[in-house]
Amino acid sequence: MKKNYLLITALLMWSLAPFLWQVYTSFSTPEALINPLLKVGNRWTLENYIQVINSEPPFWRYLINSTIVGINATLITLILAIPSAYAINKVKNKIAQSLKVLLLLASLFPYVLLFLSLLEIARKFNLGNSLITLSIPYAALSLPLAILLLSSAFKDLPKDLEEAAIIEGIGMFQRIRWILIPLIAPATASTGIIVFLFTWNEYPIALTWISNIDLITLPVAIARIAGSSVYSIPYGAFAAATVLGAIPLMLIVLLFQKQIISGLTQGAIKG
Amino acid sequence: MIYALLILPALVLIFIVFGFPIIRYFWLSIHASSVLTGLTATPNYGANWIRLLNDDRFWLDTIQTIRFTMCSVLIEIVLAIVFALILNQNFRGRGLVRSLSILPWALPTTIMALGWRWIFNTPYGPIERIVSIFSTNSINILSNPNIAWIATVFADIWKTTPFITLIILAGLQTIPTDLYEAFKLESGDKLKSFFNITLPLLQPYLIISIIFRLAQAFGVFDLIQVLTLGGPAGSTESIGLYAYLNAMRFLDFGYSATIIFFSFILLSLFCILAWLLINKIRDKYQRNML
Amino acid sequence: MTLTISKISRRINQNWIIRDLSFQVNKGECLALLGPSGCGKSSTLRLIAGLDSPNEGKVYINDQDVTDIPPVERRIGMVFQSYALFPHLSIFSNLALGLKVRGVSEKQQIERVSSILSVVQLEHLSNRLPSELSGGQRQRVALARALLRDPHVYLLDEPMSNLDAQLREELRPELRRLILKGSQPVLYVTHDQQEAMAMADRIAVLKNGELEQIGTPLELYKDPKSFFVASFIGRPQINKLPIKNNIISAIRPESIYIDSNGISCKVIETEWLGMNKLVFLDSNIGNIRMICASNIKINEKLSISWDKSEELHFDATSEKRLT
Numbered sequence: 001m002k003k004n005y006l007l008i009t010a011l012l013m014w015s016l017a018p019f020l021w022q023v024y025t026s027f028s029t030p031e032a033l034i035n036p037l038l039k040v041g042n043r044w045t046l047e048n049y050i051q052v053i054n055s056e057p058p059f060w061r062y063l064i065n066s067t068i069v070g071i072n073a074t075l076i077t078l079i080l081a082i083p084s085a086y087a088i089n090k091v092k093n094k095i096a097q098s099l100k101v102l103l104l105l106a107s108l109f110p111y112v113l114l115f116l117s118l119l120e121i122a123r124k125f126n127l128g129n130s131l132i133t134l135s136i137p138y139a140a141l142s143l144p145l146a147i148l149l150l151s152s153a154f155k156d157l158p159k160d161l162e163e164a165a166i167i168e169g170i171g172m173f174q175r176i177r178w179i180l181i182p183l184i185a186p187a188t189a190s191t192g193i194i195v196f197l198f199t200w201n202e203y204p205i206a207l208t209w210i211s212n213i214d215l216i217t218l219p220v221a222i223a224r225i226a227g228s229s230v231y232s233i234p235y236g237a238f239a240a241a242t243v244l245g246a247i248p249l250m251l252i253v254l255l256f257q258k259q260i261i262s263g264l265t266q267g268a269i270k271g
Numbered sequence: 272m273i274y275a276l277l278i279l280p281a282l283v284l285i286f287i288v289f290g291f292p293i294i295r296y297f298w299l300s301i302h303a304s305s306v307l308t309g310l311t312a313t314p315n316y317g318a319n320w321i322r323l324l325n326d327d328r329f330w331l332d333t334i335q336t337i338r339f340t341m342c343s344v345l346i347e348i349v350l351a352i353v354f355a356l357i358l359n360q361n362f363r364g365r366g367l368v369r370s371l372s373i374l375p376w377a378l379p380t381t382i383m384a385l386g387w388r389w390i391f392n393t394p395y396g397p398i399e400r401i402v403s404i405f406s407t408n409s410i411n412i413l414s415n416p417n418i419a420w421i422a423t424v425f426a427d428i429w430k431t432t433p434f435i436t437l438i439i440l441a442g443l444q445t446i447p448t449d450l451y452e453a454f455k456l457e458s459g460d461k462l463k464s465f466f467n468i469t470l471p472l473l474q475p476y477l478i479i480s481i482i483f484r485l486a487q488a489f490g491v492f493d494l495i496q497v498l499t500l501g502g503p504a505g506s507t508e509s510i511g512l513y514a515y516l517n518a519m520r521f522l523d524f525g526y527s528a529t530i531i532f533f534s535f536i537l538l539s540l541f542c543i544l545a546w547l548l549i550n551k552i553r554d555k556y557q558r559n560m561l
Numbered sequence: 562m563t564l565t566i567s568k569i570s571r572r573i574n575q576n577w578i579i580r581d582l583s584f585q586v587n588k589g590e591c592l593a594l595l596g597p598s599g600c601g602k603s604s605t606l607r608l609i610a611g612l613d614s615p616n617e618g619k620v621y622i623n624d625q626d627v628t629d630i631p632p633v634e635r636r637i638g639m640v641f642q643s644y645a646l647f648p649h650l651s652i653f654s655n656l657a658l659g660l661k662v663r664g665v666s667e668k669q670q671i672e673r674v675s676s677i678l679s680v681v682q683l684e685h686l687s688n689r690l691p692s693e694l695s696g697g698q699r700q701r702v703a704l705a706r707a708l709l710r711d712p713h714v715y716l717l718d719e720p721m722s723n724l725d726a727q728l729r730e731e732l733r734p735e736l737r738r739l740i741l742k743g744s745q746p747v748l749y750v751t752h753d754q755q756e757a758m759a760m761a762d763r764i765a766v767l768k769n770g771e772l773e774q775i776g777t778p779l780e781l782y783k784d785p786k787s788f789f790v791a792s793f794i795g796r797p798q799i800n801k802l803p804i805k806n807n808i809i810s811a812i813r814p815e816s817i818y819i820d821s822n823g824i825s826c827k828v829i830e831t832e833w834l835g836m837n838k839l840v841f842l843d844s845n846i847g848n849i850r851m852i853c854a855s856n857i858k859i860n861e862k863l864s865i866s867w868d869k870s871e872e873l874h875f876d877a878t879s880e881k882r883l884t
Contacts, residue, residue, distance in 0.1 A: 004357075004360060004362065005362075007357045008357060008362065008368060011354055011357055011358075011368070011372060012368060012371060012372070014429070015371055015372045015374060015375055015433070016371060016374070018375075018383065018386055018387065018390060018429065019374065019378075019386070021386070021389075021390055021397060022386050022389075025389065033395055034395060080280055080281040080284065081281060083277035083278070083281075084277060084278040084280075084281040084282075086277060087273075087274035087275070087277035087278045088274075088278060090274050091272075091274050103285075106285060106289045108482060108483050108486050109289065109486060110486050110487050110489055110490025110511075110538070111490070112490040112491075112492040112493070112511050113490050113511065113514070113531050113534065113535070114288060114289070114292050115515070115518075116292070116296070116514065116518050116524065116527055116528060116531060117291065117292030117295050117296065118288065118292070119518070120295070120524070121287070136284075137288055139284065140284040140285060140287065140288035140289075141288055143281050143284060143285050144285060144289075147281060158643055158645065160641040160642070160643045160644075160645035161645050161647060161648075163607075163610075163612050163639075163641070163645065164639070164641060164645035164646075164647075164706075165647075165658075166611075166612060166632050166633070167610060167612075167632050167633070167637050167639050167710075168633075168658060168659030168662065168663075168706075168710070169632075169633035169659060169662055169663050170658065170659070170662045171662070172273070174662060178658065179647055182649040183647075183648065183649060197377055200379065201377075201378070201379035201380060203379065203380060203381050203493040204492055204493060204515070208519065218379065218382075219379040219380070219381040219382060219493075220381070222379070222381055222382050222385060223381040223384075223385065223493075223496075223497050225385070235389050235392075238385060238389070239386075239389070242382050242385065242386055245379070245382055246378055246382065249374075249377050249378055249379075250374065250377075252377070253370050253373050253374055253377045254367075254370050257366060257369060257370040257373070260373060260377075261369065261373070261437055261440075261441075264434065264437050264438065265437055265438055265440070265441030
């Protein structure tokens with residue numbers, strides 16, 4: 001038993017230590033970062049946070065941008081994925097089967113390599129510098145996994161339920177709306193949260209599609225701090241930004257732990 | 272048919288994002304499309320491909336990318352199995368520990384890459400500080416070409432292990448406990464029960480994680496861009512980063528597309544190879560050991 | 562009101578699920594579709610409900626051809642094996658949903674659902690979720706939903722197979738009172754011959770998607786048309802005697818009696834059936850089952866006999882009855 005707790009502590013240290021170091025840094029004065037043995041007097045500070053919050057544009061702007069893109073992309077994904085997942089389960093032929101394999105391949109694909117073509121599309125149709133249009137490629141990239149996750153949820157529903165509804169005279173769209181969507185709600189929540197997390201964290205496309213400083217998302221904004229200078233990164237301020245940027249995600253993870261885990265693992269099991 | 276209509280909008284979008292680029296990259300790879308041509312594509316009859324074959328930087332990046340991928344995935348899998356075994360036990364606060372252990376995966380790569388840059392900082396980062404207690408020489412983690420790539424692998428492992436841990440954890444939970452109990456009647460050796468029951472039954476989960484992570488690690492980009500910018504002396508540059516630099520810095524879309532298209536081929540070969548290898552190992556062991 | 566199916570066939574790829582099946586269920590009649598699992602009985606039900614369509618043949622409800630009309634318009638009251646109650650809706654909403662989509666006014670919905678709930682004696686549970694009900698209560702909700710449909714035909718798919726033996730017996734009278742007493746034809750799918758005998762006016766025995774025999778329970782018992790029917794109907798199972806001249810002879814366990822002049826046997830196994838005992842005997846004509854009132858012990862020796870006229874004879878190749 002004792003050995004057990006030692007292992008658990010080690011696991012927690014591994015997962016949290018880098019983050020705790022950020023928290024420590026964010027409350028330290030620049031002098032303290034250089035000399036950790038500094039006396040208590042000017043050891044700790046809130047200056048880093050004040051600097052981040054008062055920057056121009058203010059830090060919460062990026063949080064809002066990321067949230068807008070995240071919610072948009074999640075909604076678009078779910079609206080398109082739910083009917084698709086329903087349909088792909090209903091059709092039982094070779095086409096549907098190979099479609100599922102293609103979706104699986106697409107969801108495994110390292111999407112980073114798609115950035116160039118997506119950038120071309122954005123230029124051609126003038127889709128850059130808009131949070132709404134940015135959600136479209138995000139939704140498209142999330143769709144294969146979302147369809148697979150939801151279709152396995154549909155598949156797990158007892159067939160009788162839908163047939164009982166058919167006999168009652170409930171039409172297809174009403175069935176989806178009143179019977180099936182409420183029943184796959186847990187899977188929908190998992191899928192939605194995973195899509196949201198992906199979108200919130202996405203970097204290469206956000207980097208290439210958005211150049212307007214007022215519209216950049218959180219990962220881009222933070223990377224930009226790093227890019228400002230290779231050698232003299234304002235680490236204190238940056239660490240404060242990291243901590244602030246991580247808080248929403250921590251909340252999501254703590255609140256939706258079950259959904260995230262079931263979403264990720266369903267993908268693996270059913271895929 | 273109505274079902275086709277339901278799925279059509281999603282398929283169109285998926286095709287634009289996944290299907291079209293592959294065709295487009297191939298097409299671009301046989302055209303010149305750069306600042307010199309004013310970014311309008313003009314056929315250049317395979318010049319991009321010849322350049323690629325003779326591009327030492329590209330081949331170095333390829334080797335580095337493969338090195339990064341192999342190291343990262345192998346260590347991750349082993350680590351994830353250990354973590355999953357720990358998390359699969361019953362203890363108080365298991366839910367909270369699980370949540371906290373997902374955090375590295377949930378945080379944006381760029382944010383944590385920047386965090387790692389500070390941790391690897393010379394001389395103020397914690398690692399250099401610990402080293403300085405024992406030695407007067409600094410190891411200059413991020414500016415030593417022999418060490419910097421290990422730092423990128425380390426950061427990648429930290430970030431993606433939770434994901435595999437969860438998949439393996441799900442796998443562990445599908446193994447019925449009676450199997451372990453039945454085995455206990457035969458042998459009390461926990462290690463034997465791991466190799467004879469746990470590992471074989473985890474196989475499908477291991478395969479899916481390995482293939483998925485191979486593909487993702489092969490496309491590594493944002494981590495390296497933020498952590499090292501490919502340096503020092505190009506020692507951490509990946510194919511993904513090189514393609515990005517060609518497009519965004521050198522504004523040579525034709526060549527960038529060639530690199531990406533070539534890496535598609537490489538990646539597919541890679542995954543097929545991994546798949547065959549795994550199957551061979553499975554055939555050899557599964558029937559006879561169990 | 563009648564239900565007729567005529568020469569129905571259904572195949573998936575090359576496999577026949579149902580082949581050339583015809584029967585009629587008359588007004589107020591209950592027909593049990595009986596057979597082992599995989600014999601096509603549930604598939605037949607789905608074809609009648611319109612959840613699947615036949616490759617060949619026609620379905621008539623009240624002499625109207627419904628083969629190509631959608632399930633809704635067939636007015637079917639169906640009870641599913643799993644009950645198929647919507648788990649996210651209260652009992653009330655489960656019942657009201659069908660009325661709602663068919664455009665019944667809200668006031669009417671409440672009235673009709675409450676009255677049906679009082680018929681099945683579940684008024685007090687109308688706000689519960691299905692998961693908060695016992696198996697028997699769920700079953701009654703499923704019945705109520707079928708009743709509420711005011712159907713032309715009732716289709717019951719193994720309605721009691723998820724209940725324990727005691728509940729089944731309690732629910733049988735209720736099922737008769739609510740559904741079988743009506744004027745609608747009832748098709749009752751089951752794999753349990755005892756249940757079929759108890760509930761149905763007539764039984765259709767299916768084997769490999771084909772109709773083996775159709776008749777009243779007594780007809781099937783007394784006058785089976787094939788060895789399959791003879792061995793499927795009646796428990797304990799009929800005894801198969803040694804084949805002579807390509808003829809299978811069979812005798813029911815309940816027709817065998819102890820007779821000192823009969824065939825000598827040894828008791829190898831006994832099972833209590835309640836009042837009496839099922840006894841397994843070993844003899845020179847093979848293993849024989851019989852029912853005995855007295856307390857017979859293993860290894861005891863006894864002699865048995867039966868009335869030759871009670872024997873049934875079948876052709877050994879076709880397994881059809883010889884007369």
